[in-house]
Amino acid sequence: MVRTLFDISLSTMCRTYINGDLTLLPENCKQRLIEFFCSHDQFYHDDCAKLISSPYFGSNLTEVNFYLSEQVNDSLLENLVQMNNNLTKISITLCPNITDKGISLLTLNQSQLECLELKSLHNLTSEGLKNVKSQNLYIVDLSGCTKITSDGIFHLVFNNPNITKFYLNDCRSIDDQALYDIAYGIGDNLKVLQLNFLQNMEDPAKSLLNLSQKCPHISQLSLCRFFEFTDEDNQKECTIEGMELREVDLYGNYFFTLPNLPLSVTKLSLSVSGEENATNLVSKLLKLPFLSIIHLQLNCEEMSNFAVEKCNEFLKIFISGLGKKIVNLHISCNRIIDEVLLLITNNIPNMTHLALNVKHINSYYLQRYFGTSNRAIIYKLRSLKLCRLKISYRALFAIARNAKCLEEFEASHMLCVDDRFLLILAQNCRFLKTINFNGCRWVTDKGLSALARNCKLTEVRIRATSCTDKSIYLLAQFCPEIEWIAYSDYSGRPKFSDKALQCLKNSCVQRQDKLQESLLNAVETAKEAASSGLEKITDFFHGDPFETYVGKKVEMATDATVLSTENWGLNIEICDIINTTSDGAKDALRAIKKRLNNEMSKNNAIVMYTLTVLETCIKNCGIHFRSLVCCKEFINELIKLIGPKFDAPQIIQERILTLIQSWAVAFKDIPELHDVVDIYNDLKNKGVQFTEIDINQIPPINTPVASVPKTFSQDNTTPSIVPISNPNIPPMFLQSTVQNYQSGVEVSTDDLAKLRSELDVVKGNVNVFQDLLSQLPPQSANNDEKEFLNELYETLQEMHKRIVALIQVIQNETVFSELLSINDEITESFEKFERYKNMKADEKSEDDKLLHTDDSKKDEGSSSGVGKEDIKPSEEKSLI
Structure with missing residues (x-):
């Protein structure tokens, strides 16, 4: 790998500050540094190795995260925890050089550990789990660790009795004994258990029944390909218990008789072959009163007409009875008849995932389904997978035009898919993240470049297409978040150059700008913490702003739990207090700031009332209060409130921007208040969109001359009002x-x-x-x-x-x-x-x-003048 300027600079920094500032970095900065080293394979570099092996580097770490690295080994893990017993999370995935020794050293004396993820570590055995001892351990994921046996599960569950989520997917060496140990060791606390692809079970029905009986609080159970049955005679009727069981995943288990499930089940994933008794199955599922979500997978491997007819008959009965509950539908069959296709398009209103691996299908009904008549239903689709379909261009283009909310799309091995379809897809489906065009030979760089420019792709499969290196460079340029790409031909030969693939790899790893961004975020977090501390110190010396007289009024005027609308009497009273007391302006603004910071993203009504109080005070208070509001510090705090941290709703964002805009327009000729004008112009230059306004239509911001003297005291006495006489209005x-x-x-x-x-x-x-x-x-x-x-x-x-x-x-x-x-x-x-x-x-x-x-024109007046006798002010007895 060619060393970039950033690599050289990082190496120099490590070498210069090996015993200095780098070992004292905040934890989040060290995490980003470790992530960079892992992504760029820098752990074997001398300077980086010295930094990682420094005794103080890992002393303040609370998490250890490594993903897909051959340089992470046992000695590296040992160095990280040589002065650290405070880890709360360990996550290591696909690191082949880690053995039992490294995991044992890493987990030794880690009594604060809460999450342990050791996935796809093929050299890890049961010996590496004996040192895992923590009363705080709640999540354990050992998926893909094929050498772990039931002995390791025994030590794990009895040393860590508080595990609530346990994932043992593809742990092929564990047997029935592991399920008994789980039941007796952590049965009372277990809530989530995944046992997918376990192939070493002798009596899965019996061990599963015991497990479900001893785990009364389990709510999610995943059993993909857990049962292996040969024929109907050998299949035993299974029972799964659990009064709190909500989700059951039975994908890959082709039951002739569905297991007995508890009445509490709300979500069920099921695989069928089409040979099952559909009537009995529907009847059994209808007896589950809370079942609302069904994921159905039908896989018909036989190509005979008899098997195809049985599959269509099964779908007809199942969809007619349970269509409203189907959310995910996957059909792999040689042919779907029109009657079944109409049921799919009309009787499944809540479908979000649809997969069709079908050779023969009626394009007309498919076009109608994706046409304009079902847009509300089509907009719910998040995943659409089509394989080997022979459909018309009209049906294909209807999909591209109307399925606008798709995030995952597959159209593999379909000759009708070409660049024209991809261009329409890129124009309308902007949320796409995963695409699969394997075997579509008419897909070229033109179509893929449009998708790369318009969609934030994370997974791309373009095997056996006509794409060249240009597509790889475009993906590197426009899709830096890409995580997976399948590009080799079906013969196994790569069709893209190593240079292009290396360019794509370099664009996908964490680069200098992201590292700098993380460091800046850390600095910003430190500034916010310092600001919060300063605010607490200010409250300590000056008191809580809500304890002041005007602060109490602000709190009352913005209390949305009491007020149904703005209390204008309190708002005007706040203005009068500000205008007549020396500390009123500062105390009121402190109370307003605290109200906004505490309630933003929590209670939008209080925030809106507070902004109304602020707007009223600006209009009715003097230059002292206006100078405090229009200074850079306060305006920047308002802008932070509408930033991504608080995720304020659109109405609050527009309200704050409108206030800043109106102040900038009203105070543009007042030098003392010019900070808000500068910030307003800076925001416009940065592309912030403000509402177009007419200057003459802006409500006046003017402090009226006080016609009634008013004094304020803590006893809330009513001030006297001095009448003013006027010859035009009767006293x-x-x-x-x-x-x-x-x-x-x-x-x-x-x-x-x-x-x-x-x-x-x-x-x-x-x-x-x-x-x-x-x-x-x-x-x-x-x-x-x-x-x-x-x-x-x-x-x-x-x-x-x-x-x-x-x-x-x-x-x-x-x-x-x-x-x-x-x-x-x-x-x-x-x-x-x-x-x-x-x-x-x-x-x-x-x-x-x-x-x-022309002295003679002095008394003539204008021909368009309005005489005094035409319009007269009212001189009747008046109440005002």
């Missing part, structure tokens, strides 16, 4: 309304009706005021129009003060919301009037010249 309003509301009592229905009518009058005045501002250009308005505009402005000012006074004391939430809406409209109108006056001032010099040159 009766203050005696009849504000004074009544001062005590916080709900008003009567008649008063509410009158108040609503007066609010309509105010809305009408606001609309007239806005219409005048839009219709009267500053340079053409006459004196009467200007005088009327100013008078209307003064009237609205007084009305605005009354509305602000009402907002402080009103108790009716509906009226309160209307008052807030009108307040925003009036404030927006005032801003437009200020812009109107500025435009008039800019054109003053030009107007003066025109007035001096």
Whole structure:
């Protein structure tokens, strides 16, 4: 293997810091380093070997993980644990040079061990398991260890009585005694047991019955090819017990009589040959009241017409009776008749996996099934496997166009599969991870390149196709997560160059960028831990923000368990506390930050209420609070809340982005608040999508002048309200309304009706005021129009003060919301009037010249002017 610059740099780093910083790295960094060494076969390099053999390198490891490496040996395992007895997980798979010695040294004195995975270690025997002793060991997986006998299982279960999940798949040397030992050793705690492909059982029915009786809490039992029967006469009726048994896997066991299963079974995987009595089988399965998921595999090896007819008859009866419960269907048969195919397409609505190894089938019904009429059903399909089917292009293209949620697809040994089909498949099926086109000779680089570009492939099988090295390079470029590729011809000869295959291998192992990313993640984690610690220190010295007066109000205003909607009275009270107390802004923001960090991804309603409080405070508080919110630190914390760590829902992400956008637009001309503008522009440059908005449609962010002095104390006394007189609005309003509301009592229905009518009058005045501002250009308005505009402005000012006074004391939430809406409209109108006056001032010099040159036009006015007598502000007895 050619050494890259990164390999050389890594070697130099190992050599330089052999007794320094590398041995003190955090555990996750060491795990990534070990993974890199394993993937790149670097363990035999002198510098890496010295680092691994350092006494302190493995001292803080809690996990040992090795996969598919010939360089991992017994001495390496011994070096890792020479100063470590704190391992919780050991996972070693397909490492052929590990023997009993290495496993014994690795597991010695590991009393904290929780998970032990030793898979496909062909040199491991029962002797290597004698040192495994841990009261915390819950998961054991010895799948593929063919030399382990029942003696090793005996030591394992009696030294580790708390095992709950036990996997012994393909452990061919164990016999019936192992099942008896499991039953007596860990029977009370066992929940999951897999005994697939055990070929050394003498009386599997008897030993399995004893096991199920002694394991009352087992919930999942897998017995693939566990029973070996020769004919119907020799087959014994089996019984499996267990009141908590939920899932049973009987794949590969072709029963003439189905075993007696407990009534608690909910999921069953079953293999049949078509010769079984379908009526009796369906009747027996219908007696299981909780059975809801069936995986059915039918394998008809005989090619005779009689066998094919029996298979079709079996499918007809089985699907008619249990079609709604079938989720996974695998059929291997020479021919499927139309009646059975119609049942498959119409009577199995919940199917997610379909496999058809059939030579003769009706393409028309298959096309209809994958057509537009069954899209809801087709979208449930996750796996589709077709082998040796002779179907039309229309049926094939219907699959490519409509099965859009496929993750696994096979179309092997089918001459109709070509690049046209692959192009359509790549365009529509973007979730594909596994593909199999073995034996499709018309598949070329063009079709495979489209799949590589559009899908994140992990498994690829392209034997006996027309693909060349170009396909391998494209897979290396676009599919770095690929784990498996089958590429050799059926003769065993590789059809791709070693250079191309090496390029693909190099792209699939962990590279420098991923290692750096992991190290950066570790640094980020350390920063977050430091930030959390700093927050705790801050709370220690400054106190819990929810213990402050304003913090309690924030907690009350965002309590979604009590509130059914936003409490605007509390929100405005929080704003008033911030505006009238010295520490109100800091305490409120601390409470808001803590509320967001604690409840994000836990309670979305509390998060939405907290964002509403934040938005209200920005609109109604002064520059001190705004500067605290718009600083880089707080805005970056908001952005982190919508990152992948919290996985916030779309509505919260859009709400936070909208807040940042509105602040950036509103404060772009205020230098003190320019941090939010910089962050907003940076996000846009990075490609973050913001909603397109009209600047004129943004609600005004303006702090109204306090018309009512307010003080706050811990005893929650009601502040006094000072009435303000106005010649245009009768003082009766203050005696009849504000004074009544001062005590916080709900008003009567008649008063509410009158108040609503007066609010309509105010809305009408606001609309007239806005219409005048839009219709009267500053340079053409006459004196009467200007005088009327100013008078209307003064009237609205007084009305605005009354509305602000009402907002402080009103108790009716509906009226309160209307008052807030009108307040925003009036404030927006005032801003437009200020812009109107500025435009008039800019054109003053030009107007003066025109007035001096043509004095006679001074009193004429504009032909489009609106007279004072046409529109008049209300002067009736008002509640506002």
